[in-house]
Amino acid sequence: MYHSINHSTLSLVDLGWSEFFDDQIGSDETGLVPVRVATVHRSRMTAQSVAGPVKLRLPPKTNTAYFAVGDWVLTEPRTHLLVRLLERHTLLQRQTEGARTSQLIAANVDTLFIVTSCNEDFNHARLERYLVLANEAGTTPVVVLTKADQTADVSPFLQKAAELQRDLDVVAVNAKSDEAMTALAPWCGAGQTVALVGSSGVGKSTLLNTLAAKSSETAQPTGGIRKGDDKGRHTTTSRSLHPIIGGGWVIDTPGMRTLHVGDVGIGLDILFSEIMELAPQCRFRDCSHTQEPGCAVQAAVAAGTLDPERLARWRKLAEENRGNSVTESGPRGNKTPEFRGKRR
Template sequence: MSLTELGWSAFFDEQIGPDETGLARARVATVHRSRMTAQSEIGLVKLGLPVQRNTTGFAVGDWVLIEPGTHMLVRRLERQTLLQRQTEGSHTPQLIAANVDTLFIVTSCNEDFNHARLERYLVLANEAGTTPVIVLTKADQIDDAAPFLQKAAELQRALPVVALNAKSDEAMTALAPWCGAGQTVALVGSSGVGKSTLLNTLAAKSPEAAQATGGIRKGDDKGRHTTTARSLHPIVGGGWLIDTPGMRTLHVGEIAVGLDILFAEITELAPQCRFRDCSHTQEPGCAVQAAVAAGTLDAERLSRWRKLVEENRDNTVTKSGPRGNKTPEFRGKRR
């Protein structure tokens, strides 16, 4: 297997120093508390960790330099993209996946479809610089998927949306544009929406090697966690897929750029407001409120924007203290 097939590009090549040309390149496939594995040109290898070095700070999808033969870790290369999320009670973001080209945001055509939750995933993708794609599963279980397709497409401009049956081979065809050779996709979404089923289909896994799958409860459409750890898998078409455990809560912070992309219609109206610091609530001359009144901007959409802006402000680190001796502080309480 060549490095290019693993996702290697000129971005990583430029980081190799003259004294590092003899080191092997490998891509992190699994990360556990005290051990890691990686995909290399010779296949899957177990990485050796130097004394007093742990796996903190590594993500599935990372590129690392290792000693040939011993597979001892030397260093991690800078990432092209990084998906991470805020976790309640911690100031350190949780790493989800690294060097991802496309994020498949998976939800199902039932009560799991939730505007606010999908917008949080979109912010995550936008901030990381990955391409988001909404994947609507269980389309075969309803009479008409068109209403779900329309609702999903309205979440962000030029947002690709695909409806499919995750168990069907047609799913591979529908998602093929993002799964080509050397491309990396990641799956995110709540439990029970069909992420593991989709992985089994895209990776053409045999029944013996298939990821465990679990359905959803009919009472509330909530799913059970079947994926417990992040992992890197080869998929049909020559790409790579990073599977992630289901996330029922997704806090946001440090995502100003992602918000601006997601809510572009509000971002573009804001400069037309009378006041530069307009909160788009009750100020006179507010172009955003005028759009709501005219029916060109959804009031519920504005409400969800405001909630995410407030949460992002509360969870974003600001600098305080004397010049040259600043320490990070959080402006508010995590939600």
């Protein structure tokens, strides 16, 4: 039986706290209060504490772009003044065209629910980009196929999604049904954090309302798919942290029209593991897997054991990654944040 969040009995562990964060607290910081960032706006931030939601007081010249929903920060107990950002266990971020730095999506996420629907929105190339994002961050990806109730046969979608990455979990749900909570329960336990990503109109907000058991008064606005082109309407406009009825937390994100990749070498290697395993067998160490003699990857294509479209998508993402990579990826994609704050 699922339990709801009771703010009067919350602990730090209920909020997602672990020894990873505990080890970062200095002996001179024991009087500070850890809280978890719930919303980030241009000039204000809110957080979730063991006592409930709080509005953070920001120091002068604080750049909120350096913070992500899901971050842990230390605050003054009486004033809620933000003192310091703790190092992240995982960090989801994406490249944005023309920007010098990556856009932060969510922090300290255990599982990434990559949401798509059983219709024309299903797109191999776009799902692979989300998988790269999750792999690089070190989160567990799960593809959630929505609108299963509107599809005569979901098995082709389940099979196509499962083929995207080795050992990938794929779940088909009706986002409006309570059965969706049951299907996703393995990743939504107490203290666990999931994030929802996907294009607009695939049912992310509907799924959030189900996972969080939101009432009609508190529910996230939802919007459908436009007839004719299956393009979604934006309903979520900012990222936010919500309690799940299973005792965990969910971070909702706006739909992404584009998702560029950069500094995601680890993420690509995990996604295309079958290509990476063949590469050492090539005659030339720097084989591009195009026309070189003795190429094990091309031999697999010729033998029918490797999909040529899959190879083409790997090549496109690898080239894009090389063009956008300006710094080395940190462990599991967890780059050092630019804002560190001052230790007391």
